[in-house]
Amino acid sequence: MAEHHAHAAASHDDHDHKPHGWRRWVYATNHKDIGTMYLIFACTMFFIGGGAAMLIRLELFQPGLQFLDPQFFNSLTTMHALIMIFGAVMPAWTGLANWMIPMQVGAPDMALPRLNNFSFWILPFAFTLLISSFFVPGGAPAGGWTMYPPLVLQNGASFPMLIFSVHLMGASSILGAINVVVTIMNMRAPGMTLLRMPLFVWTWLITAYLLIAVMPVLAGAVTMLLTDHFFGTTFFTAAGGGDPVMFQHIFWFFGHPEVYILILPAFGIVSEIIPTFSRKPLFGYEAMVYAVASIAFLSFIVWAHHMFTVGMPLAAQLFFMLSTMLIAIPTGVKVFNWTATMWKGSLSFEPPMLFALAFLFLFTIGGFSGLMLAMVPADYQYQDTYFVVAHFHYVLVPGAIFGIMAGVYYWLPKWTGRMYDLKLATWHFWLSAIFVNVLFFPQHFLGLAGMPRRIPDYAVQFTDWNMVSSIGGFAFGLAQLLFPYIVIKCIRAGQPIGNRAWEGAHGLEWELPSPPPYHSWTTPPSAAVIARGAAH
């Protein structure tokens, strides 16, 4: 596609002679090629995980079991979560990091290109292994993505496949995170000081540290499961002096930072998009950076709020309640700052801005239900009901997923040099934003009225809201098909566009041509260019 670059550039230090055909992708060391592969992989997993969600909503459309065996239903909920978290959202963030971080900090590429190749190519194998477990005796893992023992040990042949694929995903994430840290710390252009970095780079830096800190913890936990199952240890078996609740503590020590790994880069993207389409610099840049850092710190001391019903000492419950409530403060600061960024701005509503605004409203709703869940006595009633399902889907779908959509719609013209069909993308937005609420808002009611989560069938008084939720689910799922169509159409036939795709866009990526050269900044941007980019 961009073959002419290789011949046009005669200079010695231009490494633009990329291999062609399949070698370009299998041997890929270029941040853009690897970023593209990450994004295609994430999109594929988004539709596979979404397919599982459609089956779940189909079975839950009405009471009674119509289509699925309960065990298979449990496999679907388990696999939906694993695929969406580790296959869709995390690789999408790494893909965006690959594309954008070198461009945004003024670097030619990621610092560790071969590691980059390795960290991507682990993923297709990890997920082939995981998804193929549907076809082994006993079916796919059905104990929930949280993998609580002793239940998880009851899985059949899928159990070691689950453990090994989780190890692979963890390894991939750690390698990707190391690459991000090394790139940001070492490859910034002269003059690109830490406090001049765009928020997307900042949030990814903090996310990368979280990944490096907690993925090994997950690996340790699942390894203990493995030895409990095959080698006669009893880490999590009371009969041998172990404790099943200890697994939950270790898992959620990973799990809560993991939640922020999924959402912090979205904070970064929204912090880029809202200023662009408000034509006004981000309000309180430094406060935003400190807020993200505080959230990341707090994520290490709140884990047990996922397990208030396991029977912890009173003092522990009080501690985890208070530490959880503290998170509302930096999160509030972020929401207020985004709002203040729009205040006295000059707003326009292109698709990235629409997705960012939906993020702002709907993530805040997820934050509210999170605050409610922090109150331990009330949590006793919410825990493991559809209220929790509604809560985390509000922060993950209109939170993380809309953040990814916003990011893709924001930077797609930069990547391709072409503008996508704005009208169609606006349709994609409105259908998504409306039906995500039809899908998830009634689940708050279901949870409060007493419907437990992870059940394939329910009492008849829950029928009406489940039907509404399923209809919202099908419509939301269908609307997502627009997304790959819009992207492909843009690549093939979009209108060519200049360097600065959006009128109010600031940042180094907009100083490069669209599409950018194969190696983004072969010479560092000048101080003037950096100053123009850092608009705050």
Place this chain on the structure above:
Amino acid sequence: MTMRKQLARLVLSAAAAALALPAAAAEESGWAQLNLPQGVTDISRKIYALHMEIFWVCVWIGVVVFGAMIYSIVRFRKSKGAVADTSLVHNTKVEVIWTVIPVIILVAMAVPAARTLVEIEDTTKTGLTIKVTGFQWGWEYEYLDDGVTYYSHLDRLSDAARELGSGIDPASVPHYLLNVDRPLVVPNGVKVRLLITGADVIHSWWVKDLGVKKDAIPGFVNEAWFKVDDTFTGMLRGNCAELCGRDHGFMPIVVDVRTKADFDTWLKNTAAEQKQAAAPAATPTATTPASAG
């Protein structure tokens, strides 16, 4: 009830007609299933009050924050000729205010939550102790001081209707998936202590009207308690709340609340029945010490 109505009106004005139904009828009507029930214990009502408090706090914060967002979106549109004030990037006073106000709100919420929690954790001075064991898939109840033990499973009508492609309309089954063959029988007006454990995997014993949800963990014993209002008798229904395998969705909990006198009679009769049923199996010499407990 008024709070509940207000909430319902706020979130779904379309269901307003259904909300006119009295509480008992609301139990059956799907559209009116919008909120936590108040329950039948002092604790469950305190939890409900806490839930509504934090809900309204969220609503009011939402009104202010969403109001500011919507105002910005409407008022500062480029298409309406709005010009950006690019100098507005920082304001220490405002930033301090919107950090301090949430702190105050959080402290105000934490105090009643902590107070209720302390009360919930006070398992002293109980009048009756029942051991609850979750297993795949049902519950075992053991009245520790009276030698009464029995199992509680999904009732047979629900069990038949829930088979894949059973052809039985769930709506035709009374209390579909919320009915059991033998409910847990408890007295009202008595502080009942539950000792909760699991036999195989982790389960969770949850009856929302009692405000109790506690995990049943194999190898460990958790404590919980409830004291039903002495004005209430009747059936309360709940579920296992922790994924526990294939039939996790099919192990409901039913609590049959009776007056103290009715309960005592039931307990005495059941104890006698169970002793009689066990007698032929045991040798005559073994019966005497076994019955002493």
